[in-house]
Amino acid sequence: MKIIVDAFGGDNAPLEIIKGCAQAVEELDLDIMLTGSEQEIRRVAQANSISLNRIEIADTPDVITMEDAAGEIMKSKSNSSMALGLKKLAAGEGDAFLSAGNSGALVVGATFIVKRIKGIKRVAFAPVLPKNKGFFMLIDSGANIECKPEMLCQFGVMASIYVEKVMGVKNPRVALANVGTEDHKGGELQHQAFALLKQAPIHFIGNVEARDIPDDAADVIVADGFTGNSILKLYEGVAMVMMGKFKEIFQKSLKNKIAAAMVLPDMKELKRTMDYNEYGGAPLMGVAKPVFKAHGSAKAKTLKNALRLTKAYVEGNVVQEIADSLQAIRGVEQP
């Protein structure tokens, strides 16, 4: 399997990207195609003694930055490392594409260069987040600020397939993020999405309140991109503040420091399981070929985790499964 990787996406590019790719080649039995300035990639690899074994380079000098407007990937930045990677994927020169760069540009580029699965209205980010026991997939975490009910229904179907095929959860529970659990809760968007999800070929368990999401309410949480983005970021924010509060307690006195030392291994394990970065990033669902977004702040380890998930995305045959399931969803929309 060959995964195309944007060598110049994210805060720590290209060094940490190249490092993560080299580790993935070793550990995950992958071939890599890096996109970006070949000269710079070779210079950084050499300066840091990173092997480029099984890593080829598709040369382009341009980079799309976090400050660039998303649409520029089709205009002034159509030769950026991200755009080139998407073109290589569309042309069949690799099995998947991974970038830690500008999320908005990735949505636009994937939509217009690689295209959507036929019948899919919008692509959506679907990060995997930790919960009380295990994890859940949140879809959409921010690709679509304004959504229509049909989009939410498709999000639920796509994430259900991913969670089943890639994460191995049998018959995943899909729920709609809402302001109450009763069927009639929410606004017009939720009412209509509820009706569509209920008829979709998935295990839809109804509405969930945000309070119950961290406590194993469902395996897939469906939301419009505004709500999903708020959930994703608040999740991280509250967890981080709580960890900080505990750290404060543990440093408060000598007695507390001794107590901290006694529970240190368990605290580290907790921090690891609550750490969003452990999950590497998020698949961009609905694209006609696997596209994966790594965290902008990804270092080598996170990038390698993202490559592991990208590999599973390909192996799970998720794109084909989604395409196959669309017949059933279309049946829902036009009975």
Next chain:
Amino acid sequence: MKIIVDAFGGDNAPLEIIKGCAQAVEELDLDIMLTGSEQEIRRVAQANSISLNRIEIADTPDVITMEDAAGEIMKSKSNSSMALGLKKLAAGEGDAFLSAGNSGALVVGATFIVKRIKGIKRVAFAPVLPKNKGFFMLIDSGANIECKPEMLCQFGVMASIYVEKVMGVKNPRVALANVGTEDHKGGELQHQAFALLKQAPIHFIGNVEARDIPDDAADVIVADGFTGNSILKLYEGVAMVMMGKFKEIFQKSLKNKIAAAMVLPDMKELKRTMDYNEYGGAPLMGVAKPVFKAHGSAKAKTLKNALRLTKAYVEGNVVQEIADSLQAIRGVEQP
């Protein structure tokens, strides 16, 4: 000051409500008017040796339950303890009204019986939540699932006044909950609300991401009721799961149990500061007289805290301040 209290609102009514009122009379120098079945109130007070000193009773046999549709407060439940309390407030027989009952019914009843402040488009719930240092006010936490930009602007102004007058924060920082910090982020609602908030007579600091809310991003967070409700409930959910995780660690082994005992007082203090119930509930902002919602699960202590906040709501002269400020907001809308 006399506060009218719904004796039959919430999961623990009437016993915990009556108990909380009796404690508030003692500690807060208040007069109370309880609404509900006089016979039942007297029976419960006597059976539990609760003094009814400075507590009068407005007798009505009916109760609006959590299962009743909100609109029933104006129809079949127009003689419920909640409806009677609102009528007594509208008639000037008390200075404020407090209920731990059906939130939707309280919104409808307050709007149509007590009425809104002239010029205010919608009433909104504004709970106070803990953050890294101190607290912030979230408005709207769920009274209005679908909002217009003008509503969000008014929410910001109302909460700013409350936080300044009642909580003593000088020139409170007001921010709009959004998917990014840049001015242009969000959908149509956020774009327009941003423009209005920028011109309002408040210290508007722009957009905040949900990630930064727990970390002292602002003193007032403005959101539509759907987003606000998600923030409120996820906040609680993540904090509770994190506390549970720590508890698990502390019970895992004898060594960990010893460590737990060493930090126990500090852990209890943290649990208290992160406990949403400590804050007693939320003012319903925009009503022409002070109306306060206590948590549905309120026990005596929470109810007493809610009465303390209700008293401060009256003393802060918040309603008049909001009415006075509307001239300036209207200036924004019609320049």
